[in-house]
Amino acid sequence: MSNSTSPQALRAKIRSGEHSGNTSGFAAGYVQCNIVILPSAQANDFLRFCQLNPKPCPLIAMSNKPGDFSLPPLGNIDMRSDVPSYRVFRDGQLNEEVQDITSLWRGDLVTFALGCSFSFEEALLADGLEVRNVTDGVNVPMYRTDIDCNPAGAFAGKMVVSMRPFKAADAIRAVQICTRFPSVHGAPIHLGDPSQIGIADLGKPDYGDAVSVRDDELPVFWACGVTPQVALEAAKPPFAITHSPGCMLVTDLRNSQLAIM
């Protein structure tokens, strides 16, 4: 299987259990989504949380109604089997990691599909920019900031950001490129001094792997899709399912279709 696999073919392999790992680099050119699945009792507050915090939680699609495991805008999808690996949370605690949630599916579950940085990284790479975590073959470094998200019901918490280092001219170009893609976190939220957003040590990310920042580079920070997971931990809903890190929902949407211009 290569990065030229179609999203349909990749999802078929995921559905059958043949592919159960990371989706990074697969089905190049197509949108991959962060997934949050919640009972309808918590879904409205989470929807409002997304609307209030569009940079970390850019909502691309959601269920038409509770219990519906399709997501027609994103392709012929069965949410119970089309993510390679799921995390099941009970009362906010990680309970198990599974490759299929058909046996756990309920009539009150609502799916949220959120934009992911893979899409804008592809746009940066296509423009000739170097994306350090891609060059180094590691996970992007992510940090909890001191920036409060706008709360909605029990959903609240600090914004998590991802960091990619660039020379100044490339950082400016990255702002221009990512501005075209608001549904995959959009423009960076900060650049330069990490302490201004409550990050003490770039060498010690809270999630992912550290990358080098050279003397002539600025760290550039994007709102990150781990933010809704932190809000989930805070809200402690009785039941919730997310994708496992790096194991995304691969959709039929092309990244270029997310460009607002």
Added chain:
Amino acid sequence: MSNSTSPQALRAKIRSGEHSGNTSGFAAGYVQCNIVILPSAQANDFLRFCQLNPKPCPLIAMSNKPGDFSLPPLGNIDMRSDVPSYRVFRDGQLNEEVQDITSLWRGDLVTFALGCSFSFEEALLADGLEVRNVTDGVNVPMYRTDIDCNPAGAFAGKMVVSMRPFKAADAIRAVQICTRFPSVHGAPIHLGDPSQIGIADLGKPDYGDAVSVRDDELPVFWACGVTPQVALEAAKPPFAITHSPGCMLVTDLRNSQLAIM
């Protein structure tokens, strides 16, 4: 006369000699242009210099033919009298500063009207950003960098930049706003460490006035319309006329009409 003066009324006062000073803040909302007037023998090289260096030399309009002192795309303009103050150069040396060039006009002169930072400063202010040189009521600080312009014939030299300090989030917003206006220098060319573009001391601008840069701010640098003046000094054409600093050609074009989106 206030900032709500129409460009037509302001040009009438300039033409009659009633207004002979700075145009900053007058005819708010309308494009003001840097002016370079050259004999046709040098005009083609200068035109190519603009095309090769669009960020410091964004060409908005030029004469239809040598000797023509109108500029129809910009309004009912007489280039011999409609700039408040002109600088006349002979063999690259400043020879005199005059309010009218009717007696100096020649049948071989070609006018170039270049975009000016007043337009994007207005867009930044309209978005609620603070523009330090406007707040302080001083000229923007400008610096010669170590960035070579692309040469065209005898026209060559280092790029000059203007600097405005912003907090990181506002710097990102400024990139977004200015990207919409490529014909008035467009997005910044650098931000952060000034030494990376050959600026030794922000407190000592080569042109204009120093402004404070606070601890939580980044200096943000835009390509500047003084760059073509430096190229003129290098080329030493036998004859050339420019506007005097701050005394621009006020046009009938609205700033918003320069937005590419």
